[in-house]
Amino acid sequence: MRNVTLAMLGVAVLVGWSGSVAAQTLTVSRWAGPQADAQKVLLDQYAAEHGIEIRFDAIDYGQLKQKQTLNMSTKTGEYDLIYVPEAWFGEYSEAGYLEPLTKYVENPELTGENWDMLDFSRAGMDVYSDADGALKALPYFAQTPLLVYNKTMLEEAGFEPPQTWDELLAVAKYFKEQGTGIALPFRQGSAITNVLAVLLAGNETDFFAADGKLDLTNPAVVETVNFMQDLAQYGFNGSNGWHWDEVNKVLQFGQAPLGITASGLFTALEDEDQSNVAGQLGYAPIPHNKRVAGLLQMWGWAIPADSKNKEEAFKLAAWLTSKEALTAMSEADPSFISFRQSLGSDPALAATAPWLQAANEALASGVTLPLRPAAPELLTSLATGLSSVVTDPNADVGGMLSGVQDAEAGKF
Amino acid sequence: MLAWLLLIPAAAVVVTVMILPLGFALFASLFQYSLGQEDRMVFVFLDNYVRFFTDPVALHALFNTLLFTVLSLSLCLAVGVGVAVLLRDMHRPTANVLRAIYAMPILISPIIVSLIWRYMYDPTYGLVYWLLHLFGLGGFPGLTSSATALICIVIADVWHTAPFIILVASAGLTVIPEELYEAARIDNANPLQVLFKITLPLLTKVLVVLILIRGTDAFRTFDLIYGLTGGGPANATTSLSIYAYQQAFENNQMGYAMAASIVTLACLVVLFGPFLRNSAQDQGE
Numbered sequence: 137m138r139n140v141t142l143a144m145l146g147v148a149v150l151v152g153w154s155g156s157v158a159a160q161t162l163t164v165s166r167w168a169g170p171q172a173d174a175q176k177v178l179l180d181q182y183a184a185e186h187g188i189e190i191r192f193d194a195i196d197y198g199q200l201k202q203k204q205t206l207n208m209s210t211k212t213g214e215y216d217l218i219y220v221p222e223a224w225f226g227e228y229s230e231a232g233y234l235e236p237l238t239k240y241v242e243n244p245e246l247t248g249e250n251w252d253m254l255d256f257s258r259a260g261m262d263v264y265s266d267a268d269g270a271l272k273a274l275p276y277f278a279q280t281p282l283l284v285y286n287k288t289m290l291e292e293a294g295f296e297p298p299q300t301w302d303e304l305l306a307v308a309k310y311f312k313e314q315g316t317g318i319a320l321p322f323r324q325g326s327a328i329t330n331v332l333a334v335l336l337a338g339n340e341t342d343f344f345a346a347d348g349k350l351d352l353t354n355p356a357v358v359e360t361v362n363f364m365q366d367l368a369q370y371g372f373n374g375s376n377g378w379h380w381d382e383v384n385k386v387l388q389f390g391q392a393p394l395g396i397t398a399s400g401l402f403t404a405l406e407d408e409d410q411s412n413v414a415g416q417l418g419y420a421p422i423p424h425n426k427r428v429a430g431l432l433q434m435w436g437w438a439i440p441a442d443s444k445n446k447e448e449a450f451k452l453a454a455w456l457t458s459k460e461a462l463t464a465m466s467e468a469d470p471s472f473i474s475f476r477q478s479l480g481s482d483p484a485l486a487a488t489a490p491w492l493q494a495a496n497e498a499l500a501s502g503v504t505l506p507l508r509p510a511a512p513e514l515l516t517s518l519a520t521g522l523s524s525v526v527t528d529p530n531a532d533v534g535g536m537l538s539g540v541q542d543a544e545a546g547k548f
Numbered sequence: 549m550l551a552w553l554l555l556i557p558a559a560a561v562v563v564t565v566m567i568l569p570l571g572f573a574l575f576a577s578l579f580q581y582s583l584g585q586e587d588r589m590v591f592v593f594l595d596n597y598v599r600f601f602t603d604p605v606a607l608h609a610l611f612n613t614l615l616f617t618v619l620s621l622s623l624c625l626a627v628g629v630g631v632a633v634l635l636r637d638m639h640r641p642t643a644n645v646l647r648a649i650y651a652m653p654i655l656i657s658p659i660i661v662s663l664i665w666r667y668m669y670d671p672t673y674g675l676v677y678w679l680l681h682l683f684g685l686g687g688f689p690g691l692t693s694s695a696t697a698l699i700c701i702v703i704a705d706v707w708h709t710a711p712f713i714i715l716v717a718s719a720g721l722t723v724i725p726e727e728l729y730e731a732a733r734i735d736n737a738n739p740l741q742v743l744f745k746i747t748l749p750l751l752t753k754v755l756v757v758l759i760l761i762r763g764t765d766a767f768r769t770f771d772l773i774y775g776l777t778g779g780g781p782a783n784a785t786t787s788l789s790i791y792a793y794q795q796a797f798e799n800n801q802m803g804y805a806m807a808a809s810i811v812t813l814a815c816l817v818v819l820f821g822p823f824l825r826n827s828a829q830d831q832g833e
Contacts, residue, residue, distance in 0.1 A: 324780025374671035376692040513799045524782030
């Protein structure tokens with residue numbers, strides 16, 4: 137009898153051991169950006185509740201696309217869930233890297249009972265659907281560049297928060313003459329083209345004409361870039377070499393009276409441990425010439441077609457995009473703005489995120505960056521051209537735009 | 549026969565890890581394709597190379613790379629050899645401590661160096677601007693002007709890599725016979741005469757190796773530029789490596805990026821091949 141008991145115990149230990157070895161492992165790839173820490177806490181919670189292991193591969197934005205692309209193009213099966221911005225989605229989708237999610241979102245066993253797909257904003261669902269309408273990522277996080285201003289400094293100088301281009305130039309010029317100026321993310325790179333996209337929409341124009349052809353030489357585009365060149369002259373010293381994070385830094389240290397930065401970084405501005413001006417800042421859509429505008433910069437969760445754990449990965453994606461998990465993310469990091477419409481007006485969340493109203497206003501009339509296949513080349517060329525005109529007040533804006541138009545028009 | 553057989557493993561490794569990837573890069577540079585779409589590669593023969601040599605941005609990147617290499621290499625050698633010579637004549641324990649201190653920057657990875665220098669060049673907090681303000685030069689545009697950004701990067705690169713020159717040159721100086729310096733002192737030679745008549749001629753082989761190592765490194769610099777300026781402003785600091793990276797991973801044009809990389813390799817062979825050949829001949833002699 138003792139031998140039988142020992143044998144059963146042995147079998148039980150072996151089964152238990154093999155069970156633990158076989159515990160499913162999901163690998164999640166994301167940007168090590170502002171919300172990565174809060175995300176890790178949520179993923180650990182999910183792993184503990186569901187008895188799985190989650191490897192969290194959070195890396196620098198600059199390397200993320202390269203790493204994701206290399207893994208998916210060589211079909212390593214390394215990743216089960218990837219964090220994808222709208223700018224890369226078309227390329228990934230066209231290359232066949234992403235699993236269509238239609239059959240998963242219609243399966244309540246995978247989504248959970250209270251997962252309400254209709255609660256997602258239409259804009260997010262549209263961006264993450266391919267040309268045939270197949271959903272290939274769940275929209276998750278939205279951000280837009282906004283104007284941040286120091287209410288105290290503006291009040292002392294006798295200014296109202298600027299809403300139009302002329303008002304913004306007047307405020308920036310005043311503070312430049314006082315030795316500071318407006319903090320701008322005008323380094324050659326993605327931020328400067330993001331600002332351009334918002335300003336173009338605010339001037340009721342676009343990179344493209346109504347027929348879909350590139351149209352950088354139209355007068356409204358030239359006027360918009362001329363405005364950027366003028367604004368740069370009143371930029372905080374060094375602004376022409378800055379990305380979002382450096383703009384945030386001078387705002388949170390109370391050195392810049394106003395600046396343009398991305399809403400995804402705002403938590404640090406209102407955190408008393410990190411900011412000298414917490415509670416003193418105001419937020420508004422980037423001033424416009426004709427109408428309020430914002431930029432729909434978004435991240436969503438997609439399942440690589442080469443994942444070996446697609447259903448488990450989708451369950452995790454559905455949980456991450458559930459109201460409960462999104463609320464937890466926003467509570468942990470108030471700069472997290474989700475695509476669930478029901479959370480956009482949540483008073484509890486708005487209390488910890490004073491920018492929410494401005495962000496919602498900007499996102500409601502938000503545009504996306506060009507998403508067509510040749511868009512990255514266009515944006516690279518524009519970033520270079522914009523960098524040349526904001527660093528040189530005498531540079532010929534029309535000539536720069538004509539040059540980019542000539543070089544890129546054939547690709548659209 | 550046995551000797552040839554014994555060579556096979558090493559030759560196989562060389563072919564597998566060096567020749568084959570290089571051959572693939574050369575092959576891929578004749579195609580137009582995106583990463584992950586290798587099954588849809590379009591043969592374009594030399595079009596990517598024609599495009600490179602007719603693209604003003606690519607040619608500007610080539611020019612920037614050459615300028616960066618010349619400036620960085622010259623300054624590195626001047627600073628590195630100069631400091632090594634000064635340390636040689638110092639009280640030994642002091643020189644050892646200083647050498648260890650000077651060597652610290654080479655322990656830091658280039659991307660961290662770029663972060664350090666971004667703060668150094670910050671107009672508000674940066675040490676560089678604090679010093680410039682002391683001399684009334686606070687208006688220096690630094691990384692934000694296309695006229696000065698490249699030289700700012702060169703300075704950061706020299707800070708990072710000159711210690712390597714100091715260490716290697718210091719090692720090279722130890723093999724120069726002390727008697728030569730004694731004879732020079734007896735002949736009342738001044739320090740410059742000692743430097744140009746004794747030290748540098750006897751350091752020639754070391755300098756050739758240093759030029760090879762540092763020159764090729766400078767020509768391929770990526771991290772430092774990427775971290776400091778990302779190639780801007782207005783492409784003023786875009787190097788060939790940055791350009792190839794942008795084409796591959798931002799514009800998704802792998803074939804063209806391969807062509808840019810092959811051009812980089814060809815430039816390296818043309819510029820530094822003679823040094824390699826001379827160094828090999830010296831070994832043969």
